[in-house]
Amino acid sequence: MKTSRIPGFYKMTVDERQELIKEMHPFSEQEKDEFFSISPLAIDTADNMIENVIGTFQLPLGLGLNFLINGKDYVVPMAIEEASVVASASHIAKIVRQAGGFTTEATGRVMIGQIQVVGCTDFYVAKEAIITEKENIIMAANTAYPSIVARGGGVEDLEVRILNGDSDSKYGQMLILHLYINTVDAMGANIINTMVESVAPLVEEITNGKVYLRILSNYADRSLARAHCIIPPELLETGGFSGEEVRDGIIHAFEFADSDPYRAVTHNKGIMNGIDPVVIATGNDWRAVEAGAHAYAARSGAYRSMTTWSKDQAGNLVGELELPMSVGTVGGATKVHPLAKMALNILDIKSAQELAQVIVAVGLAQNLGALKALVTDGIQKGHMALHSRSVAIAAGATGEMIDIVARELVETKQIRVGKAIELVEKYTK
Structure with missing residues (x-):
């Protein structure tokens, strides 16, 4: 039976670990040869992925163990060069596992496409015209990408707003349309860009304005994933530190990060130490995820901690992490890069929503690992x-x-x- 609890895994040789993973997952012989070869990404494949290829660049690929999320075991592939990250995430996952595991959830898979309109004679009249023609714009966008509609996705709604309407603004007025697009299990960049580009002429006709930018937004605040854990203090005991001391230290460390951007940047970098390796291993766009996460951390107007840590009435440590998570399980490198395919196979996930939930759970674990070290023996x-x-x-x-x-x-x-x-x-x- 598949389990993420593999005692002594770190003591095995690389060959022994590979053999164990082969036994745990139904890889075909061809996949085994491809996934576990010295150079899984063939140079011909790489040459067709980007321009000016001269070779490939490898990162260590490790496994985050002990993860129990919503009652399901996950072995989590993590591609990263930094020491201690995989070990720390696995250590914390073991502690949280003893406390019942992580609970996670995700909102709908809705991404945003933006259209910028300038030069309108009357921006308020143009806005009302867009609202009047809303259904026609949505229909035109969905017609441009029928395959996503056939899979249950497509444009679900439209919003329009005026930027720089204040006469004191140093920038010119512009009308901004948001198409809210369900991309199902794709990250959706190509889908979104195709849709917004296709309706640009129609938007110009309706507004009597000029369209310039038509592109996705990586601030995916309608595609959120949340992770939560509750840990009794006795599970946090470390060396000469009591569980209550560790718990209180973690809460004070969070309060520091939530109050001071100089601390928040490093605090949040530690969270992304857990998130990015999973995003990279699964062939997703880690730059988009990073950008969205940091923007979300500043949504209050100040850059703050991505996580929250508190104490409940029973004295347990309570951790939460909510972030935009624009990841996919189809399209792009997820189906081109051999190791991305292997990572998704090992994760055994059924949807992009499920992948997003695993990723934020790893981010929460990594943050707790860093804070626990900082408030006890120090990070070094x-x-x-x-x-x-x-x-x-x-x-x-x-x-x-x-x-x-x-x-x-x-x-x-x-x-x-x-x-x-x-x-x-x-x-x-």
Whole structure:
């Protein structure tokens, strides 16, 4: 039976881990050969994905373990170069698992296409004309992409507003249309752009204005995903710190980030340490997700914490994360990149909504891992211990020497390349 609880996984060799994953998932022989090859992304495929290709660039692909979300086990592929992220997320997922797991939900899969109209004789008359012709505009947009309509999606609504209507504005007036488009399981950029471009001439005719920009918005605030967890304080006990001390420290750390943008930026970067690796591994647009997440963190007018941490009446730690999540499970690199296909296979998800929920759960876990470390032993103790292997490799260590050098770096608390070079020279004499 598939489970995300795999004790001792980190102790296995890479070959042993691969064999275990092959046993857990119904890969075909062709998929096994492709997914687990030395270079899964063939150069011919890469050459057709972007321009001016000279090769491929690989990142480590690890598995986030122990995730129990809405009662379902998830093994989460994470593509990232930074040490300690996968370990931290897995550690916290184990704690939350003991507390009953994460609960998540997602809103509808509605993305936004924008159309900018300038030069109207009367912007308020033009706005009313758009509202009057709303159904015709929606019909024209859906006609431009019938396949998404056939899958149950398409334009569901239209909104229009006037920007810079104030005479004191330093910018010119413009009319902005929002097409609200259900993209089903696609991220939807091509769908949205096709639709807004197709109706631009009709909008010009209705408004007697000039259309310039017609493009999607990556601020997907109608495609939200939420994660929630409740953790009894006894599960947070660490070394000489009581669970209550850790809980209170985490809440104070959140309050710091929610009050100060200098702290919020680093706090939120830690959340994205969990989110981006899953977005990348599944072939989704991590730049779009990043942009939308940071914009959402500033929706109050100030840049604030993406997460919230509080204490309930029973004294439990309560964590929440809500973000726009413009991801897909069809189209783009999700069906072109072999490792993206493998990642989706391992996740065993049924929809883009489900993927979005898994992603925010990982983000919440990663944030808790960072905060728990910060309010107890500090961030460096665990991070640098894991980073020591990379330092050893950078100093020229290979094979078994990597572990020997890394261990001595940790023991001497000198995790730096200069010290590692000394050790490599010492053991190779």
